[in-house]
Amino acid sequence: MTGRDNHDRHPGVPVTVVMPTYDEAANVARMAELVLGLPIDGLHLKIVDDSSPDGTGRIAEELAEKYNWDGRRRMSVLHRTEKDGLGRAYVAGMSAALEEGAAYVVQMDADGSHPAEAVPRMLGTAVASGVGLVVGSRYVEGGSLDEDWGVHRVLLSRFANRYARTVLGTKIRDITAGFNLWSAATLRDIDLATLDSAGYSFQVELKYKAVRAGHSAVEIPIRFEERTEGVSKMTLRTQLESAVVPIRLRLKHR
Secondary structure (H helix, E strand, C coil), X not given: CXXXXXXXXXXXXXXXXXXXXXXXCCCHHHHHHHHHCCCCCCEEEEEEECCCCCCHHHHHHHHHHHHCCCCCCCEEEEECCCCCCHHHHHHHHHHHHHHCCCCEEEECCCCCCCCHHHHXXXXXXXXXXXXXXXXXXXXXXXXXXXXXXXXXHHHHHHHHHHHHHHHHCCCCCCCCCCCEEEEHHHHXXXXXXXXXXXXXXXXXXXXXXXXXXXXCEEEEECEECCCCCCCCCCCHHHHHHHHHHHHHHHHHCC
């Protein structure tokens, strides 16, 4: 039985895809079309824009007007006044999704690296198994990275995962993954307001706290694509934070 089959037996499950953006004007329309075209009746797309100077927030508002027809609110835009990290943007968007009644919340990048077509399979897995977290994983059997990734980036990504897994003692193979589906109950149990990480290490902290709280995770394979438009937001500062956070978490919770 496939994830899609499982989902079709649960119509109307409220699912919110939270998608942070900063200077993604070239990608946001395509991503909205892909996400809102998925066969999930209760799907909502929430763009969290950090005052993008390229007009991403304005474009997202126009897209929301386009998709919110016939009394259905399928898309919304949360405007933030400052750019203070991916983790902060996700906390704002995920908290809003929970307040609006989402049963499941999906984390998804705006650059096209995460395959939108995998969302129904992730939802079907969560509903069928009852787990609190489904990870779109690059590092389980069947998962892969775009061939355009250079050897240096592949090695760095694999090292970062192995490093975080070793320090934290977790079995999640892709603990740095940014493509995740969470149950509302799991997110409430973690308490998003208590998370410390501002950058990409937010992904590690969130998963670690979920596992420590007793929630199970399932990884399903995905193909991680290289972005075709725009530039990566990864900086030296976020890389350094990613190295420090696992140690800080282990010391804090030992």
